[in-house]
Amino acid sequence: xMPRSLCVIGLGLIGGSLLRAADAAGWTVWGTxxxxxxxxxxxxxxxxxxxxxxxxxxxxxxxxxxxxxxxPMPAVEDVLxxxxxxxxxCRLTDVVGVKQPVLDAVARRAPGVRYAGGHPMAGAAxxxxxxxxxxxxxxxxxxxxxxxxTDREVWLQVAGLALECGAHxxxxxxxxxxxxxxxxxHLPHVLAAVLAAVGADGGPLAxxxxxxxxxxxxxxxxxxxxxxxxxxxxxRDALLGAVDDAxxxxxxxxxxxxxxxxxxxxxxxxxxGREALVAATAATAAAPGGTMTVDLAKPNAMERLRxxxxxxxxxRAIDGTRCEVSL
Amino acid sequence: xMPRSLCVIGLGLIGGSLLRAADAAGWTVWGTxxxxxxxxxxxxxxxxxxxxxxxxxxxxxxxxxxxxxxxPMPAVEDVLxxxxxxxxxCRLTDVVGVKQPVLDAVARRAPGVRYAGGHPMAGAAxxxxxxxxxxxxxxxxxxxxxxxxTDREVWLQVAGLALECGAHxxxxxxxxxxxxxxxxxHLPHVLAAVLAAVGADGGPLAxxxxxxxxxxxxxxxxxxxxxxxxxxxxxRDALLGAVDDAxxxxxxxxxxxxxxxxxxxxxxxxxxGREALVAATAATAAAPGGTMTVDLAKPNAMERLRxxxxxxxxxRAIDGTRCEVSL
Numbered sequence: 195x196m197p198r199s200l201c202v203i204g205l206g207l208i209g210g211s212l213l214r215a216a217d218a219a220g221w222t223v224w225g226t227x228x229x230x231x232x233x234x235x236x237x238x239x240x241x242x243x244x245x246x247x248x249x250x251x252x253x254x255x256x257x258x259x260x261x262x263x264x265x266p267m268p269a270v271e272d273v274l275x276x277x278x279x280x281x282x283x284c285r286l287t288d289v290v291g292v293k294q295p296v297l298d299a300v301a302r303r304a305p306g307v308r309y310a311g312g313h314p315m316a317g318a319a320x321x322x323x324x325x326x327x328x329x330x331x332x333x334x335x336x337x338x339x340x341x342x343x344t345d346r347e348v349w350l351q352v353a354g355l356a357l358e359c360g361a362h363x364x365x366x367x368x369x370x371x372x373x374x375x376x377x378x379x380h381l382p383h384v385l386a387a388v389l390a391a392v393g394a395d396g397g398p399l400a401x402x403x404x405x406x407x408x409x410x411x412x413x414x415x416x417x418x419x420x421x422x423x424x425x426x427x428x429x430r431d432a433l434l435g436a437v438d439d440a441x442x443x444x445x446x447x448x449x450x451x452x453x454x455x456x457x458x459x460x461x462x463x464x465x466x467g468r469e470a471l472v473a474a475t476a477a478t479a480a481a482p483g484g485t486m487t488v489d490l491a492k493p494n495a496m497e498r499l500r501x502x503x504x505x506x507x508x509x510r511a512i513d514g515t516r517c518e519v520s521l
Numbered sequence: 522x523m524p525r526s527l528c529v530i531g532l533g534l535i536g537g538s539l540l541r542a543a544d545a546a547g548w549t550v551w552g553t554x555x556x557x558x559x560x561x562x563x564x565x566x567x568x569x570x571x572x573x574x575x576x577x578x579x580x581x582x583x584x585x586x587x588x589x590x591x592x593p594m595p596a597v598e599d600v601l602x603x604x605x606x607x608x609x610x611c612r613l614t615d616v617v618g619v620k621q622p623v624l625d626a627v628a629r630r631a632p633g634v635r636y637a638g639g640h641p642m643a644g645a646a647x648x649x650x651x652x653x654x655x656x657x658x659x660x661x662x663x664x665x666x667x668x669x670x671t672d673r674e675v676w677l678q679v680a681g682l683a684l685e686c687g688a689h690x691x692x693x694x695x696x697x698x699x700x701x702x703x704x705x706x707h708l709p710h711v712l713a714a715v716l717a718a719v720g721a722d723g724g725p726l727a728x729x730x731x732x733x734x735x736x737x738x739x740x741x742x743x744x745x746x747x748x749x750x751x752x753x754x755x756x757r758d759a760l761l762g763a764v765d766d767a768x769x770x771x772x773x774x775x776x777x778x779x780x781x782x783x784x785x786x787x788x789x790x791x792x793x794g795r796e797a798l799v800a801a802t803a804a805t806a807a808a809p810g811g812t813m814t815v816d817l818a819k820p821n822a823m824e825r826l827r828x829x830x831x832x833x834x835x836x837r838a839i840d841g842t843r844c845e846v847s848l
Contacts, residue, residue, distance in 0.1 A: 315731075316732060364730060366726055374726050377719055377722070379734055385716055389767070389791075390795045391770055392708060392763060392766045392794075397701075397831065399701050402833055403691060403705055407709035407710060409798070410709075414738070415794065419785065419788040427778070430782055437771065443718055456754065457750050462746045466717075468740075504724065508729065
């Protein structure tokens with residue numbers, strides 16, 4: 195039995211929700227937070243909160259707890275330096291929105307930890323402890339990184355935690371995660387910002403006319419720009435590729451509208467993309483068409499998980515070292 | 522007293538909802554629809570539906586009813602030719618998403634009608650009679666065109682109908698409407714299509730990871746591409762300007778990300794735009810800061826309404842020819 199103790203560093207929307215969800219699932223949990231308002235709110239809600247990160251991490255060493263990095267990307271290096279000082283051999287995961295840069299930072303700053311990275315796909319337009327809840331991860335996707343050198347014992351523990359929080363697991367390599375996240379998480383924030391600015395340039399009449407299409411398309415522009423910038427800038431290389439794809443498609447739409455007056459091919463491609471999203475969502479919600487088992491005790495397990503992840507495979511159950519992948 | 526009879530041509534989402542809402546408000550209503558499925562559903566719901574447009578329009582002539590054009594832009598010219606043949610001097614309004622092209626078409630095809638154009642800001646991602654409801658316009662903005670040669674009697678009648686449907690009125694010139702609509706209604710559809718296509722290019726893993734930001738940002742890409750194309754292509758000139766603004770801002774974001782790695786100015790401008798939207802919405806929902814009266818019996822009334830519209834003015838009550846504008 196692995197210890198069911200959890201130390202959450204960072205008590206914002208994701209970290210704060212994870213503290214609550216793990217507590218509700220019966221884990222022993224404690225946390226620490228640099229922003230004092232999140233720490234105060236968590237303590238007021240009855241949780242064990244430590245003022246300084248050293249105390250929180252030393253407690254981890256004593257209990258072999260799992261440590262969760264739940265801070266924005268720009269704070270990751272400093273926190274990892276603390277991890278290396280106060281809990282150099284701990285079990286570690288994270289919930290940061292980019293994975294290869296965190297993997298690199300872990301190797302550089304805390305080379306002794308046993309690490310398996312993750313990224314729960316939840317929350318965007320709000321932030322802080324107050325916006326979180328124990329149910330945030332219910333029916334959400336939680337990406338778990340399956341690189342060949344990922345620590346398998348920690349991976350299994352984080353996977354169990356994710357399932358206990360009500361999420362399902364998507365297996366992927368760090369690079370694959372970052373490329374996909376640029377397309378479906380970081381580009382949406384950039385386009386929402388562009389749309390909000392162009393709309394507001396239309397003045398009070400335009401804003402008064404704004405209905406569902408503008409409201410939906412700009413919702414995430416309401417998120418704190420510094421947090422969004424940290425998230426997007428941390429995935430710079432992959433995001434540049436996604437922005438270039440968007441510029442190419444938008445430029446083609448512009449050219450077609452100006453020359454022939456037609457937007458049909460742009461709109462048909464978009465409609466097909468949206469239908470693919472709806473179909474993927476329905477497939478995830480439905481009973482699986484087939485189930486494969488991948489045993490993490492086997493040498494090629496991580497490679498097989500990545501292959502299934504590329505095909506849309508989802509893990510909903512784990513028995514010992516055996517992961518059931520639904521396709 | 523103006524006659525409270527309404528002939529709705531086109532029984533899709535907007536036309537079908539207007540038929541229901543006017544009926545619920547005590548108007549005598551009938552309709553006609555080219556797509557037989559909308560006509561059948563409306564008839565099955567107990568409404569008076571005429572198979573051919575001639576019958577529906579001849580009835581209008583006998584009763585001095587208000588005619589509502591609720592067809593997509595590409596069908597407008599043909600329907601106006603029918604209006605000119607069968608009800609050449611009727612009262613006419615429309616709910617089409619562009620206004621200057623409809624105004625031009627009316628002048629060309631049905632020069633004898635008494636016309637006041639409008640555009641209720643409701644619905645986008647769904648279409649057809651089945652998607653409509655009598656409550657669709659509740660708390661929605663309904664733009665009414667205030668050009669100097671707009672028919673004032675018809676304008677007052679359409680304004681009364683909009684208020685009875687639960688909407689509030691935004692006064693604007695046709696050009697101002699089209700420019701604003703390009704920014705907050707047509708550009709959102711183009712950007713949603715671009716985002717949906719770039720996301721789907723990421724394959725099953727990306728679609729499986731898609732959370733709120735991608736779902737919200739692509740929602741209107743689920744609308745029928747032919748209807749969206751008709752709407753956007755009909756506003757080509759203004760939409761080109763809005764797309765160019767978006768290309769400029771997205772290109773600047775790309776350049777900044779590639780050179781300095783920073784997205785802060787893009788994201789801050791977007792956040793400010795979204796905050797302006799939230800503030801404008803709150804101001805519309807709150808009790809008005811001040812109320813001005815514009816009397817349509819006065820010669821410069823349309824000019825004054827346009828001025829107030831530019832400042833974010835909203836009409837919620839009309840007494841005779843006197844419009845109360847809240848600012």
